[in-house]
Amino acid sequence: MLxxxxxPLFYLEVSLGQFCSMGAAKCWDFAPIFKGxxxxxxxxxxxxxxxxxxxxxxxxxxxxVSFTDKLPWDSCDSSYNTDDCSLKWPLVECTNSNMQQMSNxxxxxxxxxxxxxxxxxxxxxxxxxxxxxxEEYWTYNVLNLSSGLSxxxxxxxxxxxxxxAAWVITFLCLLKGIKTTGKVVYFTVxxxxxxxxxxxxxxxxxxxxxxxxxxxxxxxxxxxxxxxGQPTLEATRRINLKD
Ligand SMILES: *[C@@H]1O[C@H](CO)[C@@H](O)[C@H](O)[C@H]1NC(C)=O
Numbered sequence: 001m002l003x004x005x006x007x008p009l010f011y012l013e014v015s016l017g018q019f020c021s022m023g024a025a026k027c028w029d030f031a032p033i034f035k036g037x038x039x040x041x042x043x044x045x046x047x048x049x050x051x052x053x054x055x056x057x058x059x060x061x062x063x064x065v066s067f068t069d070k071l072p073w074d075s076c077d078s079s080y081n082t083d084d085c086s087l088k089w090p091l092v093e094c095t096n097s098n099m100q101q102m103s104n105x106x107x108x109x110x111x112x113x114x115x116x117x118x119x120x121x122x123x124x125x126x127x128x129x130x131x132x133x134x135e136e137y138w139t140y141n142v143l144n145l146s147s148g149l150s151x152x153x154x155x156x157x158x159x160x161x162x163x164x165a166a167w168v169i170t171f172l173c174l175l176k177g178i179k180t181t182g183k184v185v186y187f188t189v190x191x192x193x194x195x196x197x198x199x200x201x202x203x204x205x206x207x208x209x210x211x212x213x214x215x216x217x218x219x220x221x222x223x224x225x226x227x228x229g230q231p232t233l234e235a236t237r238r239i240n241l242k243d
Pocket of ligand 1: 118119120121
């Protein structure tokens, strides 16, 4: 897809823009039959702008709540955390002779539950999945996801405020037209690279960074056959530990 569609289309877009030095609607004057393509681009840009501002709102929210000693998605102790929160299911070796390996992948000793010694066994037998505290923070605290489209849920006022701020920033960037936009891109184009560089250095210096890089780079070709993707949260059944 990258070579057949992605790069040719991107190249067309960039070179056509350079060639015309005009907006998407005017650009097709040299081939009026394609005018619809220009209008479609404007329609698509409108949709993209709407959902990109939502992503900006989320980013701004995380930016603000990050100014704290202890990140709120650092633990499993908050009220919104479920029993599946991964820190409640530590990974253990369970090879010691006074430890007992249960058939559901958990490990016990005389003092009680120690953790999980085999995650795939645990997931197969119990139907449960360990969920990282950051994911639970996102799903249950930030978004407070409802069960589906039919259930709209309540307004998250801090996300709504953040979304308004995103639109105000967008408006201010465009207020003076191309003059300010040209200046703003110095920041918006360069700053992500600074952040990516910081995240890269931070990432590769973490424990087991190698495993993460391998997971990221190594293609799993059987995933191409799987159009369904990840199992949903709803699909994880709750079964008692002792079962
Ligand atoms: C975990 O359990 C599965 C299923 O019984 C088994 O195939 C796998 O080898 C186990 N993995 C480890 C690391 O013991």
